[in-house]
Amino acid sequence: MRKASFIFFAVIIFSIVNYNQTKNKIFQNDLPFRKIDVGEEITYVVKYLFISIGEIKLKVTKREITHNDTIYSAIAYIDSYEGLPFVNLHQIYETKFNPRQIPIFFRGTIIDKDTTFTEYTFNYKSNRIHILKGSKTKNEIWTDSSAVLDREYLDGLSLFYYARMRTGRKASYSTPVFINEKGEKTVIRCYDKPEPIEIDAVDYKVNCVYLDGETEFKGIFGLTGYFEGWFSNDEYAVPIYAKMSVIIGNITVELKEWKKKNWTPPKFYN
Template sequence: MNFVFFIIFALMNGVFYQQEYERFEKPFDTSFIQVGEELVYEVKYLFFKLGQVKFKVIDKFTNNGKQFYKVRVDIDSYSVPFVDIHAKFEAVFDSRFIAHSYWSEQREKKYYQSVKYKLIENLPGYVVEKNYHNLEYNTRGNKIDTVKITTLYCDGPSLFYYARSNAYIKKTVLLPTFIEGVKGITLINFGKKKTRVKIDAFDSPIETYEIDGKANYIGFFGLTGNFTGWISSDKMAIPLKGKLKLFIGNIIVELKSWKKGQNLINLK
């Protein structure tokens, strides 16, 4: 992505006068990222409950003086007529939220796909491997590419935690985002306002920071376009609710349960 693209993208969104280009040059506050934390969300479309998304921090380690985090994301649809999706992700990122390695696996009734990539810092770039198996036509494919980069990138999982770390800061940023092995840009407006949000998991409304933005790529399950999110204003910065656009239309993602370490937090 060259600098001209960033200017055009910012002008199109009317935020050129205030946007920042995130270079991931310094560590962020990651004190809220705790091994064992588990966030479970329910996905809703209109009056239908489609499935669940679970984020879990499974490891924290130091390598060459840098702090790293390993997270796992599981997506499972319920038994509904028009959706049958089961996917797993594992990602490793550092305290700057730079994507270092990633693995995903997607299974449907007639299709399987896996994506792996790893940051090679002396290239600099990512080595990306994609595999698929179309069960309906019994076709298979394997492809390995090297994607060179001129800046640093976050990815889908690390973007989730980046948003938590920055929710309280009033700024607009353009985030270089590496999605399933493809370069993209995520624009996010942070710290727009404080507001109270009511979700089913809590008896009372919770004070949150509202964020919004736009993804200029087509991500997993057709994620693209505008989104809005609400993140708790306390030190744990828990994403409580989000409005996203997927291939089926606009959906709501809402927190269902939160486990801190080995303890399930009673949200009621």
């Protein structure tokens, strides 16, 4: 992607990875632990040096059966606030993944005077990743190529759900990610001890579980290096708060509001 943004997460991710001898699948401690809730919409405020600089909105939009597999669709909207002198970012990321959060499709769109896009289609029958890049504004295709799909990769958004679904149990993950047209790695360490977190959206301490980790690359959201995240200590593992390093420096990401049936942040009891 030509630009990086300031996101999350929460945006993040990731028992050590083993590959089986024939298909190179993500193998150890691979089964999801939490529950994906179709229809959820969660919004976060992003702060830099205590200044609110923008919002992130995450949605799980669909669950469908495709080729005898269950496929979830999710989308992330990243928008900086108007009038800021040092950041002007408007981006959309979309992913489609199976119950283990292994993607079959990814699209990233950077909205600007020249709106550009990147698409990855993961075809496990042909063992290829179709790469498509270009300008939506000019209706141009810049790249139409493919790469070898030699293992199960995550993409820049599905890796967030991969980590989220495995929070709350003590484990370490080293996970392949296909990003910037090549395979990279994200390491994440999950912990099982409950921790209290305070946010402005509720008047009590939220019961959370913690993770941290690092990337060895510059992510699609600008994520780079070390990160920390706190997720609700319940079956949904909603991201509550995060600290991370991005292009402009260190930022925090905090849950602001949510549309999620029969859910509120769980209360921490001493």
